[in-house]
Amino acid sequence: MTRRMGVVLLALLLAAPAAAVAEDVPLPGGVLMQVFSPSLTPSANATSLQSFEETFTVTGLLPGGAVFVSPPSQTAACPMSGARVSALNTLALTFTRATTLDCTPASGTYRVTNILKP
Numbered sequence: 001m002t003r004r005m006g007v008v009l010l011a012l013l014l015a016a017p018a019a020a021v022a023e024d025v026p027l028p029g030g031v032l033m034q035v036f037s038p039s040l041t042p043s044a045n046a047t048s049l050q051s052f053e054e055t056f057t058v059t060g061l062l063p064g065g066a067v068f069v070s071p072p073s074q075t076a077a078c079p080m081s082g083a084r085v086s087a088l089n090t091l092a093l094t095f096t097r098a099t100t101l102d103c104t105p106a107s108g109t110y111r112v113t114n115i116l117k118p
Contacts (some may be wrong), residue, residue: 022034022035022036022058022059022060022061023035023036024060029117029118030117030118031115031116031117031118032062032065032115032116033113033114033115033116034060034061034062034065034112034113034114034115034116035111035112035113035114036058036060036061036111036112036113036114037109037110037111037112038056038058038091038109038110038112039107039108039109039110040056040093040107040108040109040110041107042054042093042095042104042105042106042107043104044102044103044104045078045095045097045102045103045104045105046102047097049097049098049099049100050096050097051081051082051094051095051096051097052094052095052097053082053092053093053094053095054092054093054095054105055086055090055091055092055093056090056091056092056093057089057090057091058089058090058091058112059089060089061085061088061089061090061091061112061114062085062088062114062116063085063086063087063088064085064116065085065114065115065116065117066114066115067083067084067085067091067112067113067114067115068083068112068113068114068115069083069091069093069110069111069112069113070110070111071105071106071108071110072106072107072108072109072110073106073108074106075103075104075105075106076098077097077098077099077101077103078095078096078097078098078099078103078104078105079095079096079098079105080093080094080095080105080106081094081095081096082094083112085114091112093105093110
């Protein structure tokens with residue numbers, strides 16, 4: 001694959017509509033970019049004014065990389081504040097609760113990008 005084809009492929013993947021399937025994109029230098037668009041439904045949380053973590057199964061997600069997550073939207077009461085791959089096929093999202101009322105993070109299609117170096 002030529003460099004130009006790789007750039008075009010990357011642009012198409014980033015612009016593609018959300019899907020539940022994974023895309024493994026090999027990049028120069030042996031770097032692997034994984035792209036996922038899982039539909040996630042975080043549960044409500046009643047813990048007062050602190051961060052909480054919830055895990056989700058994302059089949060094919062590999063540990064050991066840098067993961068970037070874009071939620072479908074942010075809720076003012078409990079926005080997403082962190083993400084990590086806690087184990088094979090497991091995405092852990094941290095939400096920060098900024099209210100004394102119950103809060104439920106946004107449900108929907110999350111965009112997950114995982115960058116793995118060799």
